[in-house]
Amino acid sequence: MSEFREQLDRAAQWIDEYYRDPRRFPVLSHAQPGDLHRVLPADAPEDPEPFDRIFDDFERLIIPGITHWNHPRFFAYFANSAAPITVVAEALAAALNVNAMVWRTSPAATELEEVVLDWLRKLLGLDDGLHGIVYDTASIGGFTALAAARESLDLAIRERGMAGRSDLPALRVYLTEHTHSHIEKAAIALGIGRENLVRVPVDANFVMVAAALDRAIAEDLARGMRPMCIAATIGTTSTTSSDPVPVIADVARKHGVWLHVDAAYAGPAAILPEFRHLLAGCEHADSLVINPHKWLFVPVDLSVLYVRDLEILRRAFSLSAVYLETSDGDVRNYMDYGLQLGRRFRALKLWFAMRHYGATGMRERLRSHIALAQEFAAWVEAEPGWEVLAPHPLSVVCFRYVPAGLAPEDIDACNQRMMDEVNASGEIFLSATRLHGRLALRLAIGNEGTTRADVRFAFDILRKAARG
Numbered sequence: 491m492s493e494f495r496e497q498l499d500r501a502a503q504w505i506d507e508y509y510r511d512p513r514r515f516p517v518l519s520h521a522q523p524g525d526l527h528r529v530l531p532a533d534a535p536e537d538p539e540p541f542d543r544i545f546d547d548f549e550r551l552i553i554p555g556i557t558h559w560n561h562p563r564f565f566a567y568f569a570n571s572a573a574p575i576t577v578v579a580e581a582l583a584a585a586l587n588v589n590a591m592v593w594r595t596s597p598a599a600t601e602l603e604e605v606v607l608d609w610l611r612k613l614l615g616l617d618d619g620l621h622g623i624v625y626d627t628a629s630i631g632g633f634t635a636l637a638a639a640r641e642s643l644d645l646a647i648r649e650r651g652m653a654g655r656s657d658l659p660a661l662r663v664y665l666t667e668h669t670h671s672h673i674e675k676a677a678i679a680l681g682i683g684r685e686n687l688v689r690v691p692v693d694a695n696f697v698m699v700a701a702a703l704d705r706a707i708a709e710d711l712a713r714g715m716r717p718m719c720i721a722a723t724i725g726t727t728s729t730t731s732s733d734p735v736p737v738i739a740d741v742a743r744k745h746g747v748w749l750h751v752d753a754a755y756a757g758p759a760a761i762l763p764e765f766r767h768l769l770a771g772c773e774h775a776d777s778l779v780i781n782p783h784k785w786l787f788v789p790v791d792l793s794v795l796y797v798r799d800l801e802i803l804r805r806a807f808s809l810s811a812v813y814l815e816t817s818d819g820d821v822r823n824y825m826d827y828g829l830q831l832g833r834r835f836r837a838l839k840l841w842f843a844m845r846h847y848g849a850t851g852m853r854e855r856l857r858s859h860i861a862l863a864q865e866f867a868a869w870v871e872a873e874p875g876w877e878v879l880a881p882h883p884l885s886v887v888c889f890r891y892v893p894a895g896l897a898p899e900d901i902d903a904c905n906q907r908m909m910d911e912v913n914a915s916g917e918i919f920l921s922a923t924r925l926h927g928r929l930a931l932r933l934a935i936g937n938e939g940t941t942r943a944d945v946r947f948a949f950d951i952l953r954k955a956a957r958g
């Protein structure tokens with residue numbers, strides 16, 4: 491056996507055991523800041539080191555500093571998991587070291603991406619006017635969409651920039667207080683300015699009020715400002731609320747404003763016929779983001795941006811350089827559709843996952859997560875002194891413990907203490923958000939290994955923490 495094969499075998503054995511029993515690790519790392527710095531040498535090794543020593547250190551030094559997203563009791567943020575088969579795909583992609591910057595630098599990588607994103611589009615019930623592109627994250631997909639929205643205004647920003655131009659109106663982006671922060675970052679990076687982010691009011695269920703959006707746009711137009719983009723969310727990060735995209739789309743069309751839909755987490759649920767309605771109205775969206783690395787069982791990173799007009803995106807980003815010119819004819823060169831030139835072969839892992847589970851297998855898993863979340867919410871509702879704080883249509887529940895007789899600040903402090911305590915135990919990991927000014931604990935189910943017993947365990951350990 492070659493030395494390389496032995497190395498692969500050792501890693502394969504480790505990964506196999508890891509997937510069989512991720513529970514042997516604390517879900518949240520017990521590491522303290524600086525732990526790894528203290529044990530690693532300050533300089534890179536001058537001489538080669540044997541594989542076994544490197545691997546031993548991986549187990550001994552690195553693993554203790556890992557928080558296990560693949561742990562079935564990971565309930566924080568948007569819990570997710572990578573299907574084991576996708577690890578094989580990632581290894582193969584790394585082995586090939588594909589850089590799919592243009593079609594000819596790996597034709598199969600470009601074409602597989604086109605094919606699997608079209609499969610996914612159909613599974614989601616999206617119309618065929620949308621074209622998909624893989625980016626690393628929703629943050630970059632969202633940035634790219636906003637860059638396209640800006641380009642669509644025909645303000646010659648590509649050539650003339652934005653600074654020092656008296657002919658340029660303020661460009662406005664409409665969102666809510668529940669919009670994911672990457673939209674704000676994108677506006678900063680694109681020179682829109684935070685002052686031009688318009689926070690449209692939400693209703694009691696954290697959903698954008700379309701009539702208020704309409705008014706805000708009309709007022710901006712009357713003041714000579716230029717509406718650039720409406721960012722609607724399907725499945726907000728705090729509560730998974732969804733803005734009313736069909737009505738928002740009417741407002742967008744009325745005023746001729748780009749509609750971007752962020753469905754990073756909730757989008758995948760639309761592969762379930764009973765949740766198809768989540769993406770209603772997206773036939774009028776100009777762009778839409780969905781994260782398979784969040785809820786379709788591929789490892790970080792793989793996010794998909796669907797856009798209606800690829801040409802605008804190309805106009806925003808394409809440049810020709812002599813050393814990159816190709817004469818391959820009618821093919822897609824992905825370097826023309828975003829900031830990055832080099833790009834990983836991410837589509838391979840989605841292809842593996844979709845084939846390995848089939849749509850049926852993915853649907854079963856999503857349904858199970860949603861059902862578990864509903865059951866958890868029912869337990870909370872039924873428990874005296876506990877309350878659910880937001881509608882929970884999907885796999886996330888916001889809730890808290892409200893012992894009688896405590897002042898509002900003390901209720902927050904009490905829930906914070908409970909969360910810190912259960913997280914420190916290493917048994918479960920959950921996170922929090924703030925709703926109507928109150929701290930809300932947040933349980934997110936998205937791991938394929940999570941069972942009813944795990945969710946029950948989470949409820950029981952929280953109740954124990956509540957008793958103090």
Ligand SMILES: *Cc1c(COP(=O)(O)O)cnc(C)c1O
Nearest residue numbers: 627628629670725727752754755
């Ligand atoms: C997670 C999330 C994002 C950010 O996703 P990244 O891929 O980590 O950039 C954006 N929007 C929503 C609604 C999310 O849930």
